[in-house]
Amino acid sequence: MNKKIFSGVQPTGNLHLGNYLGAIKNFVSLNNDKKNKCVFCVVDLHAITTKQDPKELKNNIRETVATFVASGIDPKRSIIFNQSQVKAHSETAWILSCVARMGWLNRMTQFKEKAGKDKEKASVGLYSYPVLMAADILLYDTSHVPVGEDQKQHLELCRDIAQKFNNDFEVIDFFKIPEPLIQKEFSRIMSLKDGSRKMSKSEPSDLSRINLTDDKDQIINKIKKAKTDIFPLPSNKEELKDRPEAKNLLGIFSSLTNTSLDKNINNFSGKNFSEFKEDLSQALVDKILPISNEIKKLLNEKKYLDEILLNGYEKANEIASKKIKKIHEIVGF
Numbered sequence: 001m002n003k004k005i006f007s008g009v010q011p012t013g014n015l016h017l018g019n020y021l022g023a024i025k026n027f028v029s030l031n032n033d034k035k036n037k038c039v040f041c042v043v044d045l046h047a048i049t050t051k052q053d054p055k056e057l058k059n060n061i062r063e064t065v066a067t068f069v070a071s072g073i074d075p076k077r078s079i080i081f082n083q084s085q086v087k088a089h090s091e092t093a094w095i096l097s098c099v100a101r102m103g104w105l106n107r108m109t110q111f112k113e114k115a116g117k118d119k120e121k122a123s124v125g126l127y128s129y130p131v132l133m134a135a136d137i138l139l140y141d142t143s144h145v146p147v148g149e150d151q152k153q154h155l156e157l158c159r160d161i162a163q164k165f166n167n168d169f170e171v172i173d174f175f176k177i178p179e180p181l182i183q184k185e186f187s188r189i190m191s192l193k194d195g196s197r198k199m200s201k202s203e204p205s206d207l208s209r210i211n212l213t214d215d216k217d218q219i220i221n222k223i224k225k226a227k228t229d230i231f232p233l234p235s236n237k238e239e240l241k242d243r244p245e246a247k248n249l250l251g252i253f254s255s256l257t258n259t260s261l262d263k264n265i266n267n268f269s270g271k272n273f274s275e276f277k278e279d280l281s282q283a284l285v286d287k288i289l290p291i292s293n294e295i296k297k298l299l300n301e302k303k304y305l306d307e308i309l310l311n312g313y314e315k316a317n318e319i320a321s322k323k324i325k326k327i328h329e330i331v332g333f
């Protein structure tokens, strides 16, 4: 089946192993299938839902493009662009925010997690972020959205908004109803310091994540310091239920080496973490170090990165402008 793919990554710095294994790795294989049409977006409008330093944001936008390319996305085959450049995103988000219901947004767990206890002080943008995400996806008649497990609920909301718009305005099939593409296994990579928390850019401790720009020594050091428990590695999946750190590290190893969890449980069963960590570090160095080196090289080629964004903008804008024109007609503007 020919798929129309859309996904975004926030340029908030510190892109990490969770972003790579949960999303970008999948982007690369979708990009490599010639039958697919892929659009990958640097979602800077999403980034400013929490405070950003303007200078850093500009650098982070380029770094996200560099990460896409260094990971294997071919800008000649896929559209890579910057969300804020294509004005139809903000406009569609406003229109869809008049379709989405408060009750639906009130159920979004990511807002609750990110806003924390002090939700009165969270930005309105952080609250309505999933509506903007729906606009991003729906503008491109997307059929599939590759995301990490944490975005599943937002995608369900996107489907609800699309359906309600189509029903309210009696335009059956105007917005295509997108399917999530979430990997069956290892779609949620956890912190190296706490196996019950998601690996995340905003976690204060750098030791909690492998950044995609880490060098060999940093990778080895972080894995050495990664939290484990006191037992040897388990002999079956059942035992992993109450051992979140062991589960996470074995999952990372399996995903990196494209091997099954069962096979790795068999291979490492009864061994100490120190032995397993050596193999895990090696797998990380093999996979992440070439990406890290390529990102650093590309960051010196600002002109090339800006050209990718300009080229992507032209293509994305052409698609999105046509769709917003039709939205205007449907709404009655």
Ligand code: AQP
Pocket (backbone or CB within 6 Å): 008, 009, 010, 011, 012, 018, 019, 020, 021, 022, 023, 024, 146, 147, 148, 149, 150, 151, 187, 188, 189, 190, 198, 199, 200, 201, 202, 203
């Ligand atoms: N830990 C993770 N495991 C698997 N997938 C993950 N993703 C993020 N963290 C993990 C996936 O990466 C894609 C891009 O994410 P994003 O940059 O748009 O923002 P996010 O999900 O908010 O990432 P963070 O690291 O958690 O940022 P902060 O700390 O700012 O909240 C998405 O497809 C996401 O699912």
